[in-house]
Amino acid sequence: MLVLGVYGWALLFPEHQSHTEIHADALTMAFATLGLIQLLHAFNVKSVYQSIFKVGLFTNKTFNWSIPVAFVLFVVTIWFLDLIISSTCHI
Numbered sequence: 578m579l580v581l582g583v584y585g586w587a588l589l590f591p592e593h594q595s596h597t598e599i600h601a602d603a604l605t606m607a608f609a610t611l612g613l614i615q616l617l618h619a620f621n622v623k624s625v626y627q628s629i630f631k632v633g634l635f636t637n638k639t640f641n642w643s644i645p646v647a648f649v650l651f652v653v654t655i656w657f658l659d660l661i662i663s664s665t666c667h668i
Contacts, residue, residue: 583610
């Protein structure tokens with residue numbers, strides 16, 4: 578529902594005039610939302626048998642560093658793809 582909401586938000590409040598660019602912006606925002614949701618979902622699946630509150634949110638240092646590193650790589654990838662293929666992403 579969140580991804581559809583972000584997609585709808587991009588369609589309702591566009592930054593461009595042409596329908597193609599508006600749709601491309603909405604798709605970029607939807608896929609970015611999916612990527613960020615997956616990073617947050619990683620915390621939910623730290624343990625199959627116990628809740629995150631029993632396991633502890635910050636008990637695994639390697640895992641805790643992997644989330645910000647993945648976020649930075651995600652942003653850098655979108656930024657470099659925007660430079661290379663002139664997508665419609667605006668960071």
